[in-house]
Amino acid sequence: MRLLLIEDDPMISEGLTTALRQSGYAVDAVGDAQTGKLSLANEKYDLVVLDLGLPDGSGLDILKKLRSRHDPIPVLIVTAKDTLKDVVTGLDSGADDYMIKPFELEELEARIRVLLRRSEGRASPILTWGNMQLNPATHSFSVDGKQIILSAREFAVIYALMENPASVLSRQQIEEKIYGWNEEVESNAIEYHISQLRKKIGRDIIRNIRGVGYVLENKQ
Amino acid sequence: MNSIRHRLLLSLLVGLLISTAIMIGVACIDTTNELQGLFADNLRRMAVVIEEQTFTPTQGRNTVQSADTAELEESYVIQTWDGYGNLLHSSRPSVNLPLQTEKGFSQVNAAHRIWQIYTLKADSGYVQIAQPQEIVATMIGESALRALFPLILLFVLMVIGGWVAVGRSLTPLNTLSRTISEWDANNMQPLRISDAPSEIQPVVSALNNMLLKLDKAMSMQQQFTADSAHELRTPLTAIKLQLENLIRAPSEQDRQYAVGKLSEGIDRCIHLASQLLIASRSMAVKAEPEFHKVRLAEIVRSSISSFVIVASEKAIEISFENETPGDMRGDEEGLRVLVNNLIDNALRYTPEGGQVAVRLYSETGKTILEVGDDGPGIPKNERDRIFQRFYRIPGTTATGSGLGLSIVKNVADNHNAAVSIDGGLRQLGATIRITFPVSA
Known part of the structure; x- marks a missing residue:
């Protein structure tokens, strides 16, 4: 899951990035509207966390631009603007949710999960594939009802695969989903995470299609 | 009677x-x-x-x-x-x-x-x-x-x-006093002059004038409080996040890092709180404060010496070129705050290894204080706005309260001093110049 964080306060940006990365999201953080627009135009994100008061304009402009080109990407506004008018304007401009600073990190993460779930067209918070179950909220993953402890990266990889169970994800696609820009990715990182996963959940669950990428084995 | x-x-x-x-x-x-x-x-x-x-x-x-x-x-x-x-x-x-x-x-x-x-x-x-x-x-x-x-x-x-006749003639006064007694902080309608008899119209218009001033002062105060509360939210949000990250830190290394970040966040809150206090004080001093004889050079010297450690931590070279004692009548506490803010600002926004130059001189009978740096500078189109409360130049990464220059402006205004901005040192940065009207 790759998130774009548009927030001008360096401390909040840093704190949120740290927290979200620890939760297994790939996070790109930008501090102004211009860079935010550029990032959205050039990269594919699963969700945007948007601050409204940006130094070079309002976050609402970014939002309106996104919606004007019919981009359905979930947008969660996180701002200090707390009047009813601000909230209504934010939501009516196309935001999917609105949170007021200071917020509870847990709640922010829960709302992010809800938005991701809805954008994937799922009603249930739990992803299921064959005998595997993944709960993004509790960060838990089980096979045949048995809990398996995964690292944040391993969890992110299996999450990405289970989210798109019928399609093959290239190594680069997986990388994009689990690493932010400024995170150093070693060339064999994805292979490493996949091999670690295979050790924990079984060799034949993730299939490698040579030259294309990875896909979950259809067991049904 | x-x-x-x-x-x-x-x-x-x-x-x-x-x-x-x-x-x-x-x-x-x-x-x-x-x-x-x-x-x-x-x-x-x-x-x-x-x-x-x-x-x-x-x-x-x-x-x-x-x-x-x-x-x-x-x-x-x-x-x-x-x-x-x-x-x-x-x-x-x-x-x-x-x-x-x-x-x-x-x-x-x-x-x-x-x-x-x-x-x-x-x-x-x-x-x-x-x-x-x-x-x-x-x-x-x-x-x-x-x-x-x-x-x-x-x-x-x-x-x-x-x-009966006297009572009747006094009815407008009674009506007036009833209207006034209904005033409260949130509802202060100006009185209608045309309703008052000509004898008390001067009183009514004086009251209306006072009301206007009061209303302005109060809305300024309210705006300040609202702005302050709003501005406090951001560092508090940051602290909350940093604390959450500390609680969640998966390793000792992460915990150390989170503690460092949390401490930075708290320092930032403390800085903002003290700046808010100073700002509200400098706002309050509207009437001529009790001015005493002060020697600006002494204030600058003591301010610089209190910043020496901060400067050396960032390897910033700070200098003081003192050409005049800068004797004047002024509010010593206010001037100290002004000088501290100018130097603090310069140090805050100047990168490591930079320079901050303070100069005190007199020109055509005026005492001039200049604080120049070779930091990022202040773009021409931002020079008017940086004196507004909580305004920060876009893209600024150094943590500041956004109050420093508005405090400087308030204190300068109280001393009838002009504030101007120029280019800084070595074709970089900015110089803030305070021109005091007379050197006494």
């Missing part, structure tokens, strides 16, 4: 009393004179009639003893005397009144009474008619009382009328 109604009524009453008293006095004197004249005239006429009847041979002597005169006996004493002074007749022999030698009117004290006497000298004797003075007085008193009654009635009516 601070009530207008009471004052008006009192002066009205005093006036009424005095004029009524004068009226009564004049009426009494008039009546007395008139009645006395009337009585005297009466006496004289009676004397003439009696003289004719008594001393004219053609008429009978007893005519005087008519029923009419009998009635008068109580109040009159009628005496006739012959030419030699022998009493011929007295209507009341019990009252012994001597013959007056002087003709005309006279007064005699006899038989425990004062008598008003008229003596008429005829050819063959005297006629003397006397009347007790008290009867005259009683009659005068009675008629005076009759004249007094309408005056007293008039007095009472005028007091009542005055009370």
Whole structure:
């Protein structure tokens, strides 16, 4: 899951990035509207966390631009603007949710999960594939009802695969989903995470299609 | 006696009393004179009639003893005397009144009474008619009382009328005070001048002016409080996140990192809080504060020495070029805050290894303080806005409160000093120049 964080306060940006990365999201953080627009135009994100008061304009402009080109990407506004008018304007401009600073990190993460779930067209918070179950909220993953402890990266990889169970994800696609820009990715990182996963959940669950990428084995 | 109604009524009453008293006095004197004249005239006429009847041979002597005169006996004493002074007749022999030698009117004290006497000298004797003075007085008193009654009635009516009229005239004042008593901090409607009588219009317009000023001051204060609360949210949000990250830190290394970040966040909150306090103080000093003789050079020197450690941590070279002692009258605390903020700002935004140059000199009689740096500088189009509260230049990464320069501006304004911005050192950064009007 790759998130774009548009927030001008360096401390909040840093704190949120740290927290979200620890939760297994790939996070790109930008501090102004211009860079935010550029990032959205050039990269594919699963969700945007948007601050409204940006130094070079309002976050609402970014939002309106996104919606004007019919981009359905979930947008969660996180701002200090707390009047009813601000909230209504934010939501009516196309935001999917609105949170007021200071917020509870847990709640922010829960709302992010809800938005991701809805954008994937799922009603249930739990992803299921064959005998595997993944709960993004509790960060838990089980096979045949048995809990398996995964690292944040391993969890992110299996999450990405289970989210798109019928399609093959290239190594680069997986990388994009689990690493932010400024995170150093070693060339064999994805292979490493996949091999670690295979050790924990079984060799034949993730299939490698040579030259294309990875896909979950259809067991049904 | 601070009530207008009471004052008006009192002066009205005093006036009424005095004029009524004068009226009564004049009426009494008039009546007395008139009645006395009337009585005297009466006496004289009676004397003439009696003289004719008594001393004219053609008429009978007893005519005087008519029923009419009998009635008068109580109040009159009628005496006739012959030419030699022998009493011929007295209507009341019990009252012994001597013959007056002087003709005309006279007064005699006899038989425990004062008598008003008229003596008429005829050819063959005297006629003397006397009347007790008290009867005259009683009659005068009675008629005076009759004249007094309408005056007293008039007095009472005028007091009542005055009370009502004064009360009515004061109604606009009462309405005004009711309107004002309904004012509160959130609802201060200006008064309608046209509603007020012309006498209190100056008061109303003064009140309205004061209201306007108060409203402005209050909305400034409210804006400041709102802005402050808003600005506090951001660092508090950061702290909350940093704390959450500390709680969640998966490893000792992560925990160390999170503790460092949390500490930075708290420092930032403390800085903001103290800047807010200073800002609110510098805002409050609007009237000429108690200015004392100060030496600006000393303030700059002590400020720089308090920043030496911060500067050396960032390897910033800080210099002070002191060409004038900068003696002036000023608010020492305010000036200290001003200098501290200028130097703090310069150090905050200048990157490591940079320079901060402070210069104090005088030019055409003015004392000028300059703080220059070789940091990122202030773009020309931002130079007006950076003095606004909480305004921070876009893309600024150093943590500041956004209050420093607005505080500087407030203090400078209090000293009638001009603030200007120029390019900084080595074609980099910015110089902030404070020009104090006179070097004393």
